[in-house]
Amino acid sequence: MKATICVTLKPDVLDPQGQAIQKACGTLGYGQVSQVRQGKFFEIDLDAPNPEAAKRLLGEIAEKLLSNRIIENYRILSIE
Amino acid sequence: MTECKDPMVDLELARAHGLTDGEYALILEILGRTPTYPELGIFSVMWSEHCSYKSSKVHLKTLPTTGKVVLQGPGENAGAIDIGEGLAAVFKIESHNHPSFISPVQGAATGVGGILRDIFTMGARPTASLDSIRFGPLEDPKHRYLLHGVVEGIGGYGNPVGVATVGGETQFHECYRGNILVNAFNLGIVDADRIFRAKAVGIGNPVIYAGSKTGRDGIHGASLLASAEFDEKTDEKLPTVQVGDPFTEKCLIEACLELMATDFIVGIQDMGAAGLTSSSFEMASSAGTGIEMDLDRIPTRAADLTPYEMLLSESQERMLMVAKAGCEAEVCKIFERWGLDAVVVGRVTDTGRMVIRSRDEIVVDIPVDPVADNSPELKRPYARPAEQDQRQTLTLESVAPEQDLQGALEALLDSPNLGSKEWVYRQYDQRVQGNTVLAPGGDAALIRIKHTDGTPTSHGLAMAVDCNPRWCFLDPYTGTLAAVAEAARNVACTGARPLAVTNCLNFGNPEKPDVMWQLVESIRGLGDACKAFDTPVISGNVSLYNETAGRAIYPTPTVVMVGRLDDWGQHAVSYFPSADLSIVLLGATREELAGSEWLALRRGIEAGMPPVVDLAHERRLQDLLCEGIAKGTIRAAHDVSDGGLAVALTEMCFTAPDGRSVGASVRLAATLRVDALLFGESTGRVLVATTNPEAVLRAANACSVPAQTIGKTGGERLRIESADTEVWIDASVKHLKKIWERAIPRRLSDGGAHEGGA
Amino acid sequence: MIAVIQFPGSNDDRDMLFAMKTILGAEASLIWHQETVLPAKTEIVLLPGGFSYGDYLRCGAMARFSPVMGAVQRFADAGGFVLGTCNGFQVLCESGLLPGILLRNRKLHFLCQNTAVRVERSDTIFTSRTKPGEVLWIPIKHGEGAYYADTKQMQRLEDNGQILLRYCDAEGSVTEDANPNGSLHNIAGIVNERGNVFGLMPHPEHAVEEGIGGTDGLKILGSLLDAALARRKA
Known part of the structure; x- marks a missing residue:
């Protein structure tokens, strides 16, 4: 099975990388960009009997390893 | 015998791999057959300039x-x-x-x-x-x-x-716009x-x-x-x-x-x-x-x-x-x-x-x-460029004298070439392995040597990398002598004795006789200087074809000198460690403004013969420094180079790693034009700080190194004046430091994330 | 006996060993991350700086799952003394032995510089050789050292006196200008509630010799050693 997960910073955590990108957008002439938040994106191949089991497994992995729950949220984007 | 998807090997494919017709003929002769595609690839890389040094080999053989x-x-x-x-x-x-x-x-x-x-x-x-x-x-x-x-x-x-990054150099010049x-x-x-x-x-x-x-x-x-x-x-x-x-x-x-x-x-x-x-x-x-x-x-x-x-x-x-x-x-x-x-x-x-x-x-x-x-060894034709005479011509009389000495000093400190490089080196771990005695920011880096099992020794190794590409452009031979001399001087400024050299020769396209001449002249200079200092070249690298759209970089033979110090604890620093020290200038200042940072920055001129390099004097100077530092008479030593005496003095006031600054009052006899005295870049000069100027002068005299006491450390201002007390420069050290610190960060202030000055 | 944990990617492991053995004369050895138990006589565990497992994903995120960390966790739970510097601090946070997390420096760049930190408390096992308010000069070198925790947690740290070191200026004033990386409350080092686990971004092991970074780091490493000796005698 193939799954995708994204990990994003919680809204109240400062994201200097996102800010730098937002400023760079401005420098490039894209003044329309008012905010950028940078996150992480994972493509995962895994063995699981069914999507529900995969979801459970991925949730555990995301919780334990892929994200740090103090500052980050995760979302399972797809399982196919 | 190769896989079917490999292309047919022929002369055309060999050419596309950068091999010459002669080289391809030689391959056929060595193998007695047409090479396979992987074999052609092997020959092309083994015989490439990068792996075979074919353009430079014959000249590199002359090095000690x-x-x-x-x-x-x-x-x-x-x-x-x-x-x-x-x-x-x-x-x-x-x-x-x-x-x-x-x-x-x-x-x-x-x-x-x-x-x-x-x-x-x-x-x-x-x-x-x-x-x-x-x-x-x-x-x-x-x-x-x-x-x-x-x-x-x-x-x-x-x-x-x-691995600790303990030093380096960062420079900016138009000639690197197409080729860093x-x-x-x-x-x-x-x-x-x-x-x-x-x-x-x-x-x-x-x-x-x-x-x-x-x-x-x-x-x-x-x-x-x-x-x-x-x-x-x-x-x-x-x-x-x-x-x-x-x-x-x-x-x-x-x-x-x-x-x-x-x-x-x-x-x-x-x-x-x-x-x-x-x-x-x-x-x-x-x-x-x-x-x-x-x-x-x-x-x-x-x-x-x-x-x-x-x-x-x-x-x-x-x-x-x-x-x-x-x-x-x-x-x-x-x-x-x-x-x-x-x-x-x-x-x-x-x-x-x-x-x-x-x-x-x-x-x-x-x-x-x-x-x-059979790796090719070429004797590429070389010829002194037709423009070389013109490049080396400069009538100093036609250069308007500096009217604003302090303004010139401030402009030099604000130039990215002379300004603080802290923005660069603080992004590197300078401490790991716990041996860094002198970190980036001085003349040379100094590390303590440990045994391979981690037991510390009392010995230190100093190392410095140097090159003045403008000088190498004006005269590749003299410029390369100067690069070796400066690297050695920097090492000696810590108290370490120069031992051996490695170098990286960065040049343009060697197929052009002009560029090849620069390479040949530079290697000649490298050899002569290393022979004079008894510092053999033990490794190196040649990087050619550094050009874009037909415009070559200035010849840039970067030279690293490595030296050894018996007792790392007994080293000199490159800044004024305290007030009430005498400042002694070792070496002679000549009316040499050609090739200087001042001339380029304030007059937009890059012409003339670079300053003379006296290898015998340099060697005596190295000995003098090593002995004076070992005896403890010399507590601080700083090489006078880019920006001349005024910049070197300024740097000594504020480059202590703990951020403390010490002022200085200096009096100079105006024997030549004042801008040459303050900003000229005569080689073979070192500023030292000492509690015992008599001993330093005596030692210098004994080995025929010109030396004069020019001032004292102390206070919060840098004051440079003539013997008849005309004030040339009088500025607060804090003010000068601020300019110097901001030189690079202020030019990078595109996007707050890249802002310097934490 | 001091156990210096060695992860693949640890950098300052041998420097920590040098500080403890050669400079302070203590008994210390490197313990490989695959070990599942600590040596029986272990009195102090040191988690050194570096880039464990390349610091890919998040700093310290993967080291936390290495076999030895289970043993470290048990050691800490039993009241053993644990000190983590830089990457070691990050590992302690990731593994929950210390609260909070270290984020990317405010100005994004890696920063290596000598830094002044003010000692907030000297009545701990990690700071007994210092005086309250004393300014120590210890180098930092990190790209992700901005301490972060939520408001409630920050309040707890303050209320419990868990903040042992704060970035300050040369005079000891804790100011925004003296904060090199954007740490909340200028935090340079914190201790757990029980007081036996300490994490700090500065590198005391790089300030143990006059002439090579100074000796302020010895005050911290030495305090810890004193505590271990006292416990041995007790």
Whole structure:
């Protein structure tokens, strides 16, 4: 099975990388960009009997390893 | 005998590989048949400028490379010198110019990775790095981007591998707008009797591949990128830049050093430029043996790599080694412990041939020696450029004298070339391994030497990298003399005695007689200076074709001098350590403004003969400094170079690492035009601070080094005046420091994230 | 006996060993990350700086799952003394032995510089050789050292006196200008509630010799050693 997960910073955590990108957008002439938040994106191949089991497994992995729950949220984007 | 998808090999394909018609004819003669596609690839990289040094070899042979301290001269991965206590220092500098221009972060990172492998391949633990980097003007956004990227790449690789970056140089000049320079130096320490060499000895011994898996990275990177001029289509070359993984390198360092402490291996070589091909050829060639290898055993990242791609891949962090028969399992176990692949891929033979199989077919069968021995050696024509006379002509009388001396000083301090480089070096780990006595920001770096088991010694090693490209452009011979002299002077300013040199010769297209002349003149200067100082050249690198759209960089022979200090605790600093010290100027100031930073910055002129270099005087000066510092009469010493006496004095006021500043009052006899006195860059001068000026003057007099007491330290202002008390400069040190500190950060203030000044 | 944990990618492991053995004369050895138990006589565990497992994903995120960390966790739970510097601090946070997390430096760049930190408390096992308010000069070198925790957690740290070191200026004033990386409340080092686990971004092991970074780092490493000796005698 193939799954995708994204990990994003919680809204109240400062994201200097996102800010730098937002400023760079401005420098490039894209003044329309008012905010950028940078996150992480994972493509995962895994063995699981069914999507529900995969979801459970991925949730555990995301919780334990892929994200740090103090500052980050995760979302399972797809399982196919 | 090759796979059907390989293209037909003919003269045209050989030309497309950068081989000349003559070289292709020689290949046919050596093989007695048409080469296979992988064989053609092998010849093209082995005989490329990058791997064969074909343009420079005949001239490099004139350099002094032997001496009583030399344990290993040029020809191995790096040179080695005896530093006492049974220890050797292994060091080398290497360029990664073209890859860094195309992809600054990865280019610079893999440059650092490559030089580190050269060092630990010899059995030495990489201990101290220097980086010499040159860009176009910071007003150009592309060069701000390149500076950011290169510094990020150097730190992003050097920091995780746990090697301290202790110094370097950063310069900006129009001539690098189309072609930046990234030269990386590393020095490692090894027990002198445990130096490893790249030799495939012992018939039947297994050949082991270790480290990262092979991918399609950088195929023809070194050979083509480093040997082709840039043009507008440079972007198309992007895929050939390799990606580095410092974590793997760190594990590889530890695994290799652990392995080298055993008796399991007899030869080792890193897979650098041209990868598996050059490493196996070099190992077989230096041992007079052959190698049989099976490509099916090579760990790969992609399933469908062709033999051609496997042989020419420049995937990073890979080593090839020859183990003693029967020790394979132990060798592989060490790598496995560090999470790295290690597999037996072949064995050493007595055939003198390189035989490579893939899927039960022989894809390469080449005699080793003819490829190495027949590696081309060119006598490229060279001629003094027609414009050279004009370049060297400058009538000083026609240069308007400086009207605003303090304004000129401030402008110089604000120039990115003379301003603080802290923005750069604070992004590097300067402390790891716990040996850094003098960190970046002074004349030379100084490290304490530890035994390989971690026991500290009382000895230190100083190192400095220098080059004034403007001088080398105005006169490549004198400019290179000056580069060696300055590097040696910087080392001596710490109290260390210069011992040996490594260099990186960055030039334009050697097929142009003008450029070739610069290279020849520069090598002549390097040789003469190194002979005069008794500091042999033990390793080096040549980077040619540094030009874009037909415009070559200024000749840039970066020189690294390494010196030794018996007692690291008894060193001098490059700043005023306290008030109430006498300031003594060693060396003579002549009316030399040609080639100076002042003339370029304030008058927009780059012309004239660079300042005279007196090698005999330099040597006496080195001795004087080493003795004075060892005796403790000289507490601080700072080389007078870019920006002249005024800038050197200013720097001494505020470059203490703890941020404290000390003022100074200086009085100078106006024997020449004041701007030449303050901003001229006469060589062979050092400012020293001492509690005992009489002793310094006496010692200087005894060895015929001109010396005069010019002032005292103290207060919060820098005041420079004439003998008849005309005030030339009078400014608060804090004010000057602020200008100097902001020189680079204020030019990078595009996007707050890149703002300096924490 | 001091156990210096060695992860693949640790950098300052041998420097920590040098500081403890050669400079302070203590008994110390490197313990490989694959070990599942600590040596029986272990009195102090040191988690050194560096880039464990390449610091890919997040700093310290993967080291936390290495076999030895289970043993370290048990050691800490039993009241053993644990000190983590830089990457070691990050590992302690990731593994929950210390609250909070270290984020990318405010100005994004890696920073290597000598830094002044003010000692907030000297009545701990990690700071007994210092005086309250004393300014120590110890180098930092990190790209991700901005301490972060939520408001409630920050309040707890303050209320419990868990903040042992704060970035300050040369005079000891804790100011925004003196904060090199954007740490909340200028935090340079914190201790757990029980007081036996300490994490700090500065590198005391790089300030143990006059002439090579100074000796302020010895005050911290030495305090810890004193505590271990006192416990041995007790």
